Amino acid sequence: MRMLFMIFTIAERSFKILELPTTPTLLLRRQSHNYGYDYISPTHIELSREATRLVIRRLQRTVLRLIRDPDFIMSAEANPEMDKEHHESPFAANRKAGASGAGKQDSNCRTCNDFKSWSKQQRLISNVQSAKVKHMAAAEKLTVNAAEDPLPRDDCPLDKVRLGISTWGLLHTMAAFYSDNPTDTEKRDMKTFFEVLSRLYPCEFCAKDFRTDLDVNPINVNSQKELALWLCKFHNRVNDKLGKPLFDCTKVNERWRDGWLDGSCD
Known part of the structure; x- marks a missing residue:
């Protein structure tokens, strides 16, 4: 009904x-x-x-x-x-759909545009495609470079930089746990250690510079605090020669023995 x-x-x-x-x-x-x-x-x-x-x-x-x-x-x-x-024709419907949808005509429809507009649209499309190709080529190049230059292995022989970092860590840790009231034997052993190290260190010019500094600034092994302070100043002199920032030697025991006061190392 x-x-x-x-x-x-x-x-x-x-x-x-x-x-x-x-x-x-x-x-x-x-x-x-x-x-x-x-x-x-x-x-x-x-x-x-x-x-x-x-x-x-x-x-x-x-x-x-x-x-x-x-x-x-x-x-x-x-x-x-x-x-x-x-009952409009499909062509009119397409024109209306284009006008109401994106506010412009189909850029790929050459018969729907004058030649100037169509040519401009084609250039824009070509520029976008070229930029996309360049981006993909750059990304591929980065991937190839990353594959050709992988990160160094942890079990490779040490270079000068890694050897220096490891050596400074050892020396500062030894000074951090040195005795507050060392015996004569402990004092002699520590002096002997630094003298031998300055002769046998694998980096030849580093060892030579080490010996020169020991002659100018003799090692202080009277206590843990004095040894740690002497080594910190020695490290700062090397950093100054290399153009690296200097360390605040009043915090040497926080860095190598006690940990930072904010508890971040706990």
Whole structure:
């Protein structure tokens, strides 16, 4: 019942009988077209048949729409402008879709643009593709370089830098745990250790510089605090020659024995 009501409502809106005159002439209006029917004239009879076919086709189209979607908007069927939009050509629909979607025409559609606009769009597309190719090539180059220059292994022979870091760690740790009241034997052993190290250190010019500094600034082995302070100053002199930052020697025991006061080493 609901479907029939909708069908006849649409038919009533689309086709309205204007009047029934005394003469056997009937005017039936469909949208903006008036069809006159004079049952005496053969021409009018043909017009009547054409109008009837139009009514039947319209009702058939409405029934099909209701079968596919019972909730379609009735005003779209009764509104001539909406019906006109529905029957527009695919080309017009594509143009409207492009205008409402992105505010511009399809850049790949040469026939939808003038040559200047189309050429500009093609250059933009080409530039984007070129940038993408360059980016991919750069990323591939970085990957190849990373594969060709892998990180050094931990079990490789020490170079000068790694050897120096390891040696300073050993010396500072020895000074950190040196006795506060060392015996004469402990004092002698510590002096002997530094003298031998200055002769046998694997880096030749480093060892020579080590011996020179020992001659100018003799080692102080009277206590743990004095030995740690002497070694810290010695390390700072080497850092100064290499252009590295200097260490605050008042914190030498925090660094190598007790840990930092903020508890970050606990």
